[in-house]
Amino acid sequence: MSIKTIIEEKLNQAFSPFHLEVINESNMHNVPEGSESHFKVTIVSEKFDGLRLIGRHREVNSVLADELANHIHALAMHTYTPQQWQTMNADKVPNSPNCMGSGK
Numbered sequence: 001m002s003i004k005t006i007i008e009e010k011l012n013q014a015f016s017p018f019h020l021e022v023i024n025e026s027n028m029h030n031v032p033e034g035s036e037s038h039f040k041v042t043i044v045s046e047k048f049d050g051l052r053l054i055g056r057h058r059e060v061n062s063v064l065a066d067e068l069a070n071h072i073h074a075l076a077m078h079t080y081t082p083q084q085w086q087t088m089n090a091d092k093v094p095n096s097p098n099c100m101g102s103g104k
Contacts, residue, residue: 003036003071007064014063015045018082025076025096037073042093044085053079 007022021042041060048056056079061068068075078093 003067004039006067007039007041010063010067011041011043011060014059015043015047017043017045019044019085036071039072039074040076040078040096042078042080044080044082046082048079048081049083 004022004024008020011017011020011022019042021040023040024036024038025040026036026038043060047059051059057077060075060077060079064072064075076096080088
């Protein structure tokens with residue numbers, strides 16, 4: 001099973017998200033083709049109501065602890081409540097910066 005699929009399944013189970021997007025951004029970095037090491041997650045869940053940004057990120061980190069410890073090199077997180085999501089345009093989710101590492 002791919003790391004992307006594992007991330008999606010774990011986040012779906014833990015957060016019952018209104019919206020979930022998991023993007024493998026490894027191709028933007030100096031890693032072998034087909035790598036699954038750099039991800040961007042956009043997740044919208046009622047479970048984020050009342051949590052500050054750091055609390056939301058801690059919750060996601062907790063759910064993905066094994067993947068972060070063993071497989072994922074970088075994880076960009078964009079966490080929103082349904083109310084926040086409805087008041088913004090989905091295209092306002094920040095783009096990831098270009099890799100500053102060697103080779104890209």
